[in-house]
Amino acid sequence: MVYQQTLKYIKIILSVFQHSLKEYCKNKLFAILIVFSLFSIYASLLVGIMAVDQEFRVLTDFGLGLMELMAFIYIVYMSAIAITEEFKLKTIYLVLSRPVPKNAYLLGRIISLFVLAAVILLFAGSFQLILLKFRGFAYPPLYHKILLLIWMKLAIISSITIFLSFISTSVITTVIISTMLWTLGHFAPETKFLIEKTQGISQIFLKFSYLLIPNFQLYNLKDYYDTGLNAYTDNFKAVTYLFAWVFATFGFSAFIFEKKES
Amino acid sequence: MKNEIIARFSNVSKIYKIKRLYSARKSVALKNFSFDIKRGEIIGLLGLNGAGKTTIMKLLAGLIFPDFGEILIGGIKPILSEAKQKIGFLPELPYFYPHMTCLEILTYYAKLSGLKGFKEEVNKIIEKVGLTEHVSKKISEYSKGMMQRLGLAQAILHEPELLILDEPVSGLDPLAIHEVRNLIAGINKDGTTVFLSSHSISELEKICHRVIILSRGEIVKTVLSDAWKIAGGLEEIFIDSIKGNNDENRLITVH
Amino acid sequence: MRLNAIVMIKRIYGLTALSCIIFLTVSFYIWQNYKPFFPPPNQIKAFKTSAAQDILALNLGMRRLFADLWFVRLMQYYGTPEDGVSIYKPMTSEQAKAYGGGKYPDFFLISQHIIQLDPYFKNAVLYSAACLAFNLRQPEYAIRLLNSALEYLPKEWKYLTMLAAIGYSKAENPEKVASSFMPLIKEADCPVLVKQLAAFLNKKAGNYANAYKIYLDIAETSKDEYYVKNAIKELHKMELKNKSR
Numbered sequence: 067m068v069y070q071q072t073l074k075y076i077k078i079i080l081s082v083f084q085h086s087l088k089e090y091c092k093n094k095l096f097a098i099l100i101v102f103s104l105f106s107i108y109a110s111l112l113v114g115i116m117a118v119d120q121e122f123r124v125l126t127d128f129g130l131g132l133m134e135l136m137a138f139i140y141i142v143y144m145s146a147i148a149i150t151e152e153f154k155l156k157t158i159y160l161v162l163s164r165p166v167p168k169n170a171y172l173l174g175r176i177i178s179l180f181v182l183a184a185v186i187l188l189f190a191g192s193f194q195l196i197l198l199k200f201r202g203f204a205y206p207p208l209y210h211k212i213l214l215l216i217w218m219k220l221a222i223i224s225s226i227t228i229f230l231s232f233i234s235t236s237v238i239t240t241v242i243i244s245t246m247l248w249t250l251g252h253f254a255p256e257t258k259f260l261i262e263k264t265q266g267i268s269q270i271f272l273k274f275s276y277l278l279i280p281n282f283q284l285y286n287l288k289d290y291y292d293t294g295l296n297a298y299t300d301n302f303k304a305v306t307y308l309f310a311w312v313f314a315t316f317g318f319s320a321f322i323f324e325k326k327e328s
Numbered sequence: 329m330k331n332e333i334i335a336r337f338s339n340v341s342k343i344y345k346i347k348r349l350y351s352a353r354k355s356v357a358l359k360n361f362s363f364d365i366k367r368g369e370i371i372g373l374l375g376l377n378g379a380g381k382t383t384i385m386k387l388l389a390g391l392i393f394p395d396f397g398e399i400l401i402g403g404i405k406p407i408l409s410e411a412k413q414k415i416g417f418l419p420e421l422p423y424f425y426p427h428m429t430c431l432e433i434l435t436y437y438a439k440l441s442g443l444k445g446f447k448e449e450v451n452k453i454i455e456k457v458g459l460t461e462h463v464s465k466k467i468s469e470y471s472k473g474m475m476q477r478l479g480l481a482q483a484i485l486h487e488p489e490l491l492i493l494d495e496p497v498s499g500l501d502p503l504a505i506h507e508v509r510n511l512i513a514g515i516n517k518d519g520t521t522v523f524l525s526s527h528s529i530s531e532l533e534k535i536c537h538r539v540i541i542l543s544r545g546e547i548v549k550t551v552l553s554d555a556w557k558i559a560g561g562l563e564e565i566f567i568d569s570i571k572g573n574n575d576e577n578r579l580i581t582v583h
Numbered sequence: 584m585r586l587n588a589i590v591m592i593k594r595i596y597g598l599t600a601l602s603c604i605i606f607l608t609v610s611f612y613i614w615q616n617y618k619p620f621f622p623p624p625n626q627i628k629a630f631k632t633s634a635a636q637d638i639l640a641l642n643l644g645m646r647r648l649f650a651d652l653w654f655v656r657l658m659q660y661y662g663t664p665e666d667g668v669s670i671y672k673p674m675t676s677e678q679a680k681a682y683g684g685g686k687y688p689d690f691f692l693i694s695q696h697i698i699q700l701d702p703y704f705k706n707a708v709l710y711s712a713a714c715l716a717f718n719l720r721q722p723e724y725a726i727r728l729l730n731s732a733l734e735y736l737p738k739e740w741k742y743l744t745m746l747a748a749i750g751y752s753k754a755e756n757p758e759k760v761a762s763s764f765m766p767l768i769k770e771a772d773c774p775v776l777v778k779q780l781a782a783f784l785n786k787k788a789g790n791y792a793n794a795y796k797i798y799l800d801i802a803e804t805s806k807d808e809y810y811v812k813n814a815i816k817e818l819h820k821m822e823l824k825n826k827s828r
Contacts, residue, residue, distance in 0.1 A: 074442055081439035092427055116655050118807045119775050120706060124651045131648045156423040160482060163389040163417035164440045165409035169598075252644035255619030277610045281617060286644045290620055293703040293736075303613060310609035317602025324595050328391035 075170055082166075082174025083181070090144055090182050103136035103190050107197060114201070122203045129197070130288045133190035134216050138248065141183050141220050145227035146240040148175045149323070158328055169320040176228060176316060183220040187213050208291045215285040218308045222280050223248055225315040232322040250275075251282035280311055334414075334490050334521050335365040335388060340397035342383050342545075357383040358545040361397070365490065365523055370516050372532035373525035374566060375542035381525035382420060383545075385494040388523070389417040401490065413441075416488035416520075420495045422479035426468035430459055430478055433467065434485060441486040449485065457481040457511065473504035480508065484515055491515060493524035497531055509535055533562050541569045548572070621646060622702060622735070630689075630696040640700060650701035657693045657707075661714065691715060691724040698728065702735035709741060709767070710774040716749045717780050725749055741767060758788040768797060775805045779813070786817075795821050 090096060110128035117124040149172070152158040161171060191213050195205065206212075227244040234240045250257075254276065261272045284304055340361040345352040357380045365371055373381050386392045387399055390406035404411040424433055434453065438446035454460055457477040462470065470478065476496065483491055496512065497505045512535060516522050526532055532539050539562060541549045548569040556562040627637050633653075640649035665686060694711035697704055708728065716725035726749060729742045736742065744767055751759035764781035767773055782797035798821070801814035 077442065078440060081436065085436050089425070089427075113652075113655060115806075116659070117651065118658065119772075119805065120651065120654060121806060123706075124655070127645075127648045127651050131643075131645050135643070156419070156421070157425060159389075159391060159417070159419045160422065160424070160437065161440060162391055163412060163415070164437065164486075165412040165442060166440050167409060249642035252642055254617070255621060256624045256641060258617070258619060259623040259625075276614060277607070281613060282644055283619070284613070284617065289644060289647045289701075290703060303616070306609050307613050310606050314602040314606030317598045321595055321599040327393060328386070 075167065078166055078170045079174040079177065082171050083178045086148070086175050086178035087181055090178065091185070093144075095143070096140060099136050099140045100186070100189065103133055103186075104193050106132045106136070107190065107194050111197065111201070121201065122198070122206075125198060125201065125203070126194075126206045126209075127288070129190075129194035130212060130216070133187060133194070134219075134288070136190070137183055137186045137216070137220055138223065140186065141179060141224050142227050142241055142244045142248075143237075144182065145179055145224045146231050146237045146244070148179065148228055148231065150231045150237060150240075153328065156328075162328055168323045169316075172228075172316070172320055172323055176225060176312075179224045179228075180217075180221050183217055183224065187217055187220075206291075208287065212288045212291055215287045215304065218304060219251075219282050219285045222282075222308060222311045223251075225312045225319075226280065229315040229319045229322075232319055232326070247279060248282070251280045252286065254279070254281040254283045281307070332367040333364045334367045335401045335523070336399070337361050337363050337384075337387075338398045338400075340387065340394045340399055342380075342387065342392070343395050356545055358387075358394075361545065361547065363540060363547060363550070365521060367489070367521050368516070368519065369538060370512070370522040370524070370536045372536035372539040373523070373542060374527065374529065374532055374539050374562070375525075376527060376570065379542040380545040381527075381542060382494055384542075385417070385419075385492055385523075385525060388490075388492050389415060413486070414489045416483035416486065416491045418476075418479045418483045418491075418493045418496060420498060422475055422482075424467045424475070424478065427466060429464055429466055430454065430470075430481075431463050433478070434481060437482045438485055443486055453481045453485050456484075458507070472499050473501065473507075476500060476504065476508060477511075480511055484520070487520075489521060491520050491522045491524075493522065495526055496524055497526065497528060505531065529562050529566055541566055543570050622699070627699040628696070630692055633696065637700065646700050647704075650697050650704050650707070653693060653697045653700065654704070654707045654710075657690070657697065657711070660693060661687060661690060687719060690719060691721065691728065694728055695731070698732055702732060705732075705736070705739065705741060706772060706774050708732040709745060710776055712742075712745050712749070713774070713777045713780055716745075716752060717784075722749050722753060741770070757784055758790075761785040761788045761790060761793070765793070768800075775801060775807055775810045778805075779810055782814075782817070786821075791821060 107129045110125055110132065113128055114121040114125040149158075152161070162168065191209070195209070198204075198206070223244060226247060227240060230240045230243050231237070234243065257272060257276050257279070261269055261276060264272060284307060340358055341356070342358040344355045344357055346355060361380075361384070373384060375381050383392070387394055388401070388406055390408075390412055393407065399406055401411040402414055404414075406412070406415070428436075431450065431454070434450045435446060438450055443449055454463060457480055459474065459477055459481065462474060467475070467478070480493075480496070483493070491512075493512070497508055500508065509531065512522055512524070524532075524536075533556060537553050539551045539553075539556070540547055541551065549565065551562065551565055556565055559565055624641060629637060636649060640646050690711070694707070694715070697707045697711070701707075712725040712729050715728065716722045726746065729746050729749075733739065733742050744763055748760050748763040751757075751763060761781065761784040764777065764784060768778045768781045778797055778801050782794045782801065785791075785797065786794040795818065798814040798817045802811055802818060805811050805814070
């Protein structure tokens with residue numbers, strides 16, 4: 067009985083996941099962003115040539131930076147409208163009037179966004195590798211790990227954005243807050259520095275913020291992958307942190323979604 | 329079996345809170361609403377705009393929750409999956425994903441409803457509602473009548489025990505109305521209980537076994553088909569009931 | 584049916600409570616154990632109007648990329664003619680001698696800015712130190728730059744080698760300078776400017792064989808046209824000289 071129910075639950079998640087992924091990939095914005103990111107990566111050739119002997123480093127850095135930025139823009143926007151658009155267009159009625167547990171539906175949507183992020187990164191990453199090969203360069207060190215960590219960053223911000231979409235008043239607000247969290251998340255080492263320098267209420271406030279803002283520097287291997295130091299991201303910390311954020315935001319989102327009326 | 333109660337409303341009240349900047353205005357959509365839906369019936373819900381018809385439909389479909397009272401479908405709360413398995417819902421304006429085709433949409437809903445062997449079911453339903461010619465067209469190309477037929481198709485896809493239709497003939501031309509009416513009658517003949525709302529008296533007269541007249545969130549009168557046949561029509565009964573229930577202190581409900 | 588509803592409610596609240604506990608535990612653990620890899624922001628001194636760009640670099644987590652941009656700017660800055668030299672007229676012999684060894688007052692500041700953004704950008708450090716010490720004749724700035732880079736990579740042998748080379752240069756020992764460059768230029772990612780310097784110093788010290796090998800390497804591997812042309816020119820000179828002997 068439990069096995070059958072679990073199987074049914076998983077089938078629902080898979081159905082929502084398949085449908086959502088198709089929807090995201092058919093979106094015109096997806097096509098525009100893919101083309102734009104590929105064009106930008108290609109255009110980074112110019113900067114690479116200007117860098118002369120540092121061409122490999124510049125090409126790799128630019129490519130990774132641009133693909134992360136493009137993927138971030140698309141994933142945040144899609145996460146912001148994932149559920150809210152359904153409510154706005156009222157297509158949610160015909161889904162929730164079916165025997166579909168709300169948390170299963172939510173999980174299907176979240177997983178589809180994670181897979182979408184992976185698709186974007188794999189596509190752009192392959193293009194960059196072809197470009198590097200074309201310029202006569204080898205496979206950058208730890209490239210696969212860098213992409214994986216970028217994907218983890220995107221997974222965290224996507225989960226946060228979905229949660230924010232339940233509590234904010236508009237898509238623009240959600241996107242703005244997510245963007246702020248993205249930038250603050252990269253500011254984590256600086257926040258830690260400020261905590262050490264401040265006292266009193268400011269310090270308490272900063273400690274609280276530090277706890278509640280995701281630390282994206284944990285996943286920023288693209289900034290220090292060839293330093294030669296044994297300081298690459300601790301896999302255990304990265305995975306645990308990702309799990310904690312995704313699980314927490316999913317839990318809170320599911321809570322609000324259960325209570326939400328259509 | 330015929331008198332078995334398939335759905336029950338027990339003293340249900342629903343209050344909408346319309347949020348303002350610093351406060352919220354309360355609007356009572358339903359007050360102490362109680363009635364039963366018996367198996368095999370076609371029950372109509374008749375009322376003016378803002379009477380609370382869509383609120384009742386959504387409560388039954390588990391899309392919104394009552395503030396007071398209890399709703400049960402086969403002894404189960406509508407928000408639970410087991411209850412939703414028993415119902416099929418058609419909202420007032422069915423919204424579909426415009427880039428999808430009829431086949432894709434129905435396949436998606438079939439999977440969500442947990443149907444096994446859904447390919448055959450989907451093809452059968454498409455034929456039943458008369459959309460075979462338009463199977464490969466995108467929803468954005470559909471007319472109102474076609475959308476309504478598709479809406480009915482998704483509602484009956486998983487052979488529900490109770491069909492909830494919110495204004496199924498609203499905005500349709502006479503031919504389409506006739507087709508939809510026949511479809512509903514055919515579905516009821518197969519054993520499905522139908523609960524539909526409308527503000528078109530003539531439509532309810534032609535198809536329902538029983539009509540509930542609603543005004544400002546309260547049941548004013550329940551009329552059996554024999555009663556309006558004897559009285560020469562439902563219209564007089566409806567107007568008398570509504571005028572009799574005129575209460576100037578009540579806020580107009582919103583749905 | 585009441586039991587189902589109660590179970591469902593318990594599940595929702597239970598899931599939310601569990602989410603809170605896991606999240607707070609893990610966040611606290613990460614907070615306690617996280618050690619920033621880059622220097623604090625007060626170590627980045629804005630260069631002219633770079634403050635907004637620096638903040639953007641930090642906020643987007645793209646210190647390395649912005650350091651690359653600044654390195655490109657540094658090369659462009661060093662590649663543009665100096666004050667008093669027109670790009671439309673051929674240089675005088677004095678100007679040609681001084682070319683590459685002129686004022687470039689912002690060179691050290693830009694180099695320093697690159698290190699502040701990305702303290703692990705080794706090639707930029709070597710390039711800048713070599714330019715400052717041997718072209719711009721500002722060895723003190725070169726030493727300062729290398730010392731600040733060594734704070735983050737204290738065991739980096741390339742920096743220590745460059746310091747040694749500068750030391751020998753100050754002691755006016757060109758042979759030692761030339762030999763100290765040799766381990767550096769064996770590295771595949773050695774800046775071409777350092778290779779060119781090594782070739783020039785070897786030639787100055789009379790090690791023509793070494794100089795020839797280095798110029799050949801530059802001609803074959805470098806992507807900078809200027810250095811390749813110069814290397815080919817030097818190779819011809821050395822071949823002619825060899826033939827005339």
